[in-house]
Amino acid sequence: MRTLLLCPELFRADGGIARILRLYLKALCETAEPGDAVDCLVLNDNVVDPRLADFSGPALRSFAGFARHRLAFAFQALRLGRKADRALCGHLHQLPVLRLARRLHPGLRYSLVAHGIEVWRPFSAGERRALLGAHRILCVSEFTRRQLRRFCPELDPTRLVVVPNAVDPTLPAPANPAARVDETPGPRLLAVARLSAADSYKGVDTLIEALPLVRRRRSGARLRIVGDGDDLPRLRALARARQVAGAVEFIGRIDDAALQSEYAACDLFALPSRREGFGLVYLEAMRHGKPCLGARAGGAPEVIDDRVGALAPYGNIPEIAAAVLELVRHPRDPAAIRRHAADFAYPAFARNVASALA
Amino acid sequence: MCGIAGVIFPALAAGEREAAVSRMVARQRHRGPDDRGMVSSSGATLGMCRLAIIDPAHGAQPMSSPDGRFHLVFNGAIYNFRELRPALAAAGWQFRTDCDTEVLLAALVRDGAACLPRLRGMFAFALWDAREGRLTAARDPFGIKPLYCARLAPDGLAFASELNALVASGLVEPAIDPVSAAEFLAWSSVPAPRTIYEGVTNLPPGHLLTADTHGRTSIGPWWHLPEPRSPQAAASPAEFDEQLRHQLEDTIRAHRVADVPVGAFLSGGLDSTAIVALMNRTGARALKTFTIVLDDPALSEQEPARVAARELGTEHHEELVTGARVANDLPRILQHLDAPTGDGVNTFYASQAARAGGVKVALSGLGGDELFGGYPSFRDLPRLEHWLPAWRRLPRAARGAVTGLLRTRSSSRARKLADFLEHARDRHELAALQRRVLPEAQRLELLAPEVRPAVARLGPVHPQLDELTAELLDADPLQVISAWELRTYMADVLLRDSDVFSMANSLELRVPFVDRVFLEWLWPQRAGYRFRAAGTKAALADATAGVVPAAVRARRKQGFTLPFARWMHAELRPFLDDTFSSASLAGCPWLSADACARYWRDFQDGRDDRRWSRVWALAMLVAFANRRPTA
Secondary structure (H helix, E strand, C coil): CCCEECCCCCCCCCCCCHHHHHHHHHHHHCCCCCCCCCEECCCCCCCHHHHHHHCCCHHHHHEECCCHHHHHHHHHHHHHCCCCCCCCCCCCHHHHHHHHHHHCCCCEEEEEEEEHHHHCCCHHHHHHHHHHHCCCEEEEHHHHHHHHHHHHHCCCCHHHHEEECCHHHHHHHHCCCCCCCCCCCCCCCEEEEECCCCHHCCCHHHHHHHHHHHHHHCCEEEEEEEEECCHHHHHHHHHHHHHCHHHHHEEEECCHHHHHHHHHHHCEEEECCCCCCHHHHHHHHHHHCCCEECCCCCCHHCCCCCCEEECCCCHHHHHHHHHHHHHHHHHCCHHHHHHHHHHHHHHHHHHHHHHHHC | CCEEEEEECCCCCCHHHHHHHHHHHHHHHHHHCCCEEEEEECCEEEEECCCCCCCCCCCCCCEECCCCCCEEEEEEEEEEHHHHHHHHHHCCCCCCCCCHHHHHHHHHHHHHHHHHHHHCCEEEEEEEEECCCEEEECCCCCCCCCCCEEEEECEEEEEEEEEHHHHHHCCCCCCCCCHHHHHHHHCCCCCCCCEEEECCECCCCCEEEEEECCCEEEEEEEECCCCCCCCCCCHHHHHHHHHHHHHHHHHHHCCCCCCCCCECCCCHHHHHHHHHHHHHHHHHHHHCHHHHHEECCCCCCHHHHHHHHHHHCEEEEEEEECHHHHHHHHHHHHHHHHCCCCCCCHHHHHHHHHHHHHEEEEEECCCHHHHCCCCCHHHHHHHHHHHHHHHHCCCCEEEHHHHHHHCCCCCCHHHHHHHHHHHCCCCHHHHHHHHCCCHHHHHHHHCCCHHHHHHHHHHHCHHHHHHHHHHCCCCCCHHHHHHHHHHHHHHHHHHHHHHHHHHHCCEEEEEECCCCCHHHHCCCCCCHHHCCCCCCCCCCCCCCCCCCCHHHHHHCCCCCCHHHHHHHHHHCCCHHHHHHHHHHCCCCCCCHHHHHHHHHHHHHCCCCCCHHHHHHHHHHHHEEECCCCCC
């Protein structure tokens, strides 16, 4: 069996899609039978990242980054597609290439990973045709599956399979929870998100707005925000306007090791986002035994429940503040949270991927 | 029918808790003038006031289990309580009353929330389990009966049938949530679970709440709309009509269960006339009917109601409503409001008439339009959906030019069309926008600048979009529209107002079309049978052809409108001048005082009388915010 994997990016960025596609590559390589081969084409990467070794295996026959050269990427996808038995597409935007590849090589069976907002919308005629030709669509959550059915009702529901995301098994083991970086009275809230204006749905602004209400009862409450983007000036201004500038720390973009330290040092992770397809960051925080606050929207309710965190209506500031206070006052059992994260462990994910693509 | 209230707060001394609940019960005493009761146990106090309808001599509440572990307060009526009772008795419950409350208590004690899908009726209840320190509360599938709750820091919870009662507890701060106020401007109501007050939750219809003494609460749905298709559905229009008639008689029979006089609202339209005709057919005698009449013959339903009453042989009562009367009663109406509304005045007067006319229970035709396609949305939205894909293929600039042009038109239809075209991407979003009152741009204009970002964040479509879409993925387009009408306008505006204004007059209003058993039969029927091309609500007309007078069936559907546009230029003008004054608008810092005053001036200048409902709604919001609380 020869498998072709197309990805928008794997190592050039650290967003949720890139992180989960690394696991798809790993799963394809590790579940390959002897004699099987995997080819991986990445549109936006331009160098072979040293981390590739962690996410591949002997089955990886070729790996190529195209530094955003779409034509070369498409050409190579068509070329390899002619030799492949199956193909997996990491983003809807690349699916029409695989449809074309199948026209050239009718034996090719292609599937798609559907993450979130990229498929929560009406489709162009080309995208629709490509979707209808897919063997399977692997949806990260039931919510994403429903959105696909909503915007493409002709899709055969049996072809839409939910494969929840998984925690990256290559991440360093969680630090000892006792090893807090500082001894501020807290609670210390952590948010991790891209801070671009286009992603304002992540709800970081609503957290800042809720902070004064939280601080009325917990005067030591602080919010640390990891991430960077063009929305940063607005968020800083908002913190000043709400008179919590001193309690909000913008950490910027940090590497994986520093991020793991942030998770370990926080008291709770909060991202009351409106449009998380799944919310990988919640799982990463839960891995450290941290309770999570999400919005009752998108795929977040499939990851967060009462035992491991709380959900608040998106944009409802008093409810967000109340949920934070409730989590602080009634801490969830860290061991139970870690067990919940373990339900989304990589081995089960790899099996799900293999079974969905079979 | 009752008013219920309670406080779960072990940290509060029992005396303080009881005093708070006592104030809550007193504030909603109009909901149940016949009796009052209160119980305290294990950190909780529950209270209620009762309007005795079934087994008036017994059935006092709160009702406790014989072992004292469970305590129940219940607002509503369980119509099938006599059917449920034998199984509960056989399981060992020794009934002490012939009241539906005890059947509910026994069912909850035996099966917990699992009994809810077996209940037929309208209800909001709270059950306190003193041993486990756990509260279970729920509302009926459609939200006929209300229930509000508020967290009490640090670990408490208060609940009540009315927001006014929560405020009267002294434990809940009546701070208006600016975003909720903005939502009211968009939808003529604040969609659940938000309420007009910060930190207060409206338990959504068909939802269950659990709370414990550690402040942990969880809310989730216990009822969903049925599957859109069923193999048991009628196979032909004739079979459908026959079954529909049978189902209608069944729901009417269920809704007539009472040990006190039952009457009906009668407007002379198809829905209310069908209800009255079927009441007659199912055994009602000397039926009393009530209608409000207006001093404007073009709008009054006096004549058609008289014709229907004559044909059906009812003892008919009319209640004259004039602008002067409304102006005079406004302070009292405002005191009864527990949230702003631009609607419901007709129910207030019809209920007053019914109570004065000697009935304690009245049936209403509410729900017929939602179930049988009586609204223009059933005609307009499928047309729009048909053109939507072609529209969305146009270049963005062309679309922007067209919607921009539509927005400059004074017609509200044109601006609503612009909203649809700009924001809707599929049938679900069309349906989610259909009850939008103020277009987004206009809403933002009326708000204070500092409030706008938080409101804009919510977007123009209804907040229930995701939830309802999940339920309606396989539904027929007309089922989608019907579901949105049921779940939004009917639940948040019609049923809410009906409850508030009927209860203000201590009248139990029942809505036989809005019945779980009836809906679960009707929902999976073929859309072509239920929504007929022959005309508005033709299925209902055909199924009741033998009992509804021909004159009523022949009458063209006419939406009911009070002559507010005229009154607002005359009798109601002093109230509006006062409401839109600088002093009054200063009480609403979340509004742009200039924009609101201008909105009122434009209406006065007579530029567009069709705007009256929006101006009136805005006025009611301002008046509500400036209201002085009363005990």
